[in-house]
Amino acid sequence: MRREGINAVLMQGGHPIAFESRKPLPHERLYSIYDKEMLAIMHALAKFRQYLVGNRFRVRTNHNSLRFFLEQRQLQERQQKWISKIQAYDFDIEYAKGKNNVVADALSRRPATLSLMSLDTDWRAQLLVEYSKDRFACGVLDGQVADDRYRVVDEIIYYRDRIFLTEGSQLKKKILRAAHDSPLAGHQGFTKTYRAIRERFSWKGFKEDVLQHIRECDVCQRNKGEMNHPAGLLQPLPILEGKWECISMDFITGLPMVQGKDCIFVVVDRLTKYAHFFAISAHYIAA
Numbered sequence: 001m002r003r004e005g006i007n008a009v010l011m012q013g014g015h016p017i018a019f020e021s022r023k024p025l026p027h028e029r030l031y032s033i034y035d036k037e038m039l040a041i042m043h044a045l046a047k048f049r050q051y052l053v054g055n056r057f058r059v060r061t062n063h064n065s066l067r068f069f070l071e072q073r074q075l076q077e078r079q080q081k082w083i084s085k086i087q088a089y090d091f092d093i094e095y096a097k098g099k100n101n102v103v104a105d106a107l108s109r110r111p112a113t114l115s116l117m118s119l120d121t122d123w124r125a126q127l128l129v130e131y132s133k134d135r136f137a138c139g140v141l142d143g144q145v146a147d148d149r150y151r152v153v154d155e156i157i158y159y160r161d162r163i164f165l166t167e168g169s170q171l172k173k174k175i176l177r178a179a180h181d182s183p184l185a186g187h188q189g190f191t192k193t194y195r196a197i198r199e200r201f202s203w204k205g206f207k208e209d210v211l212q213h214i215r216e217c218d219v220c221q222r223n224k225g226e227m228n229h230p231a232g233l234l235q236p237l238p239i240l241e242g243k244w245e246c247i248s249m250d251f252i253t254g255l256p257m258v259q260g261k262d263c264i265f266v267v268v269d270r271l272t273k274y275a276h277f278f279a280i281s282a283h284y285i286a287a
């Protein structure tokens with residue numbers, strides 16, 4: 001269970017097959033960390049019941065104290081209820097350290113970082129190819145660059161502990177997209193996108209690339225914020241006090257000529273809406 005919510009993953013043969021997540025209720029937030037973990041397990045058991053009953057399975061959690069739950073002697077009422085429910089299942093509890101419990105770790109990670117993580121599988125190979133074509137990168141790899149901000153660990157170049165990308169790297173776009181366009185990144189503004197990338201990556205002109213990427217982002221373009229000044233309060237017309245104090249005038253033109261008149265001059269009193277209509281000829285208007 002993470003601070004943000006109760007998360008559980010059902011796995012089979014090392015592959016996740018179902019996810020479950022919910023927010024803790026207000027009173028559940030007050031549970032001890034120990035009980036929170038148990039709550040998460042109870043929730044997972046209930047949700048995945050149809051897969052679990054009748055089978056022996058393992059519950060992996062990254063909270064050590066849970067292993068001892070079942071061996072505990074003095075139980076509170078809540079815990080007793082849990083224990084009685086648990087009887088229906090046949091399982092062992094296994095403590096997985098953060099590193100092994102990849103799912104729990106991934107769920108606790110901030111979304112932006114998580115989406116960058118998904119690059120991990122193929123970017124390494126591409127990165128190494130790009131290094132081999134780049135003169136500067138080759139220099140660093142061969143130890144010819146006397147700049148201690150660059151380090152090489154496991155063939156990857158780090159600049160100030162961030163993964164270094166070559167100038168023409170194709171990975172830049174991938175990273176920018178992961179950090180900005182992916183559903184998890186959600187088209188955040190410059191600062192958040194910039195920081196998400198800066199956490200792990202570095203390349204020359206990286207700040208400008210982030211700026212440009214956001215400027216050219218189609219989705220962001222379509223959802224531009226209102227840049228005008230707010231319109232301010234409405235300015236209603238003054239309320240009139242007497243009739244014929246304020247009038248409106250208009251002409252109805254383009255009528256067929258009747259007895260030398262082809263136009264109606266309309267005068268309306270704005271307060272009473274009383275109207276006068278005058279038949280006139282259009283050349284009066286022009287005059």
Ligand SMILES: [Zn+2]
Pocket residue numbers: 180181187188214217218219220221
């Ligand atoms: Zn965008």
